[in-house]
Amino acid sequence: MTDQRAVIIRPGGPADASTVLALLDGATAWLVARGRTGQWGTEPASSDPRRIAQADAWAASDGLHLAMLGDTAIGALVVGAATDYVPPATEPELYVNLLVTDRAYAGLGIGARLLEHAAELARDRGLGLLRVDCYGGDDRALVHFYERCGFTATDPFLVRRPGREPWPGQVLARRLE
Template sequence: MTEIVVRRGGVADRDSVLRLLDVAIAWLAERGRTGQWGTAPASSDPRRIAQADGWAGSGGLWLAEITGQPVGALVVGAATEYVPPATEPELYVNLLVTDRAYAGAGIGGRLLAHAAELARERGVDLLRVDCYAGDDGALVRWYERQGFTATDPFTVPRPDGARWPGQVLARRLD
């Protein structure tokens, strides 16, 4: 089995986050699943670049690596403004993205396990995440297989007038 090493990320890792997003967006687009993140590479979108800059400098960025190569990114911190607030202290997963070339290697699960470890270290019993709930709901089901329970559905208005369907999921920690 290939060893997945998780390390703290920082500002120097911004381009790795953008590359991982670009790979994921291309993979989704090839499958006609453009509702989640669209079709434009994150590395060419000023809004995504600014978002990646914020994540990289937040102190909440973690990278999964295989033989020194970044193959996944996790960002944890406070919940985003468009989701219902938690009623208790929590750690929120703001981003989880993996390199599709390593699909099936358990990278996403390893990063979520790391998020749970971080929450426990902080004395927090609740881990939440939100994800795209459109198309066939496959992403929601993936998080459910990781031990999360769907809680609050929500929508985010898009600049083009469309609405982005989302789902908040929660996981209680032991």
């Protein structure tokens, strides 16, 4: 078993876009294998021009952070401004734009650790609010994960997509001390 203390979190950079895509591809394959296609669909992020551009933008920003076990990235966190499809915050905040972990390391608390890192980044910036949105469909398992990490569900929303079913989302907030 891997010792969680061996995991470090480091800032990402432009060279890490392919790492983010690989983590997304692995998570998508894991979801598809379990019949959970509502969250990210069935196709790899690395084959979607929109997701490739998104990963490039995240990697070029100062908001990408990677959980590393030795030389292996086992999770990614992107923080920054809220996306335009969620209700705006009523106060300054830090927003979690992406959280993805390598399912081979499930049970190590990597996602929770990355979220705690996001909270530390927010506190360092003098912010008292951390928000995230996630897939709110099916059994709401992802919503429940965030609630176990100290977040409270606030605003449900729908993303309307041409020719496809609306995507059910959920905003969650965590107050910081």
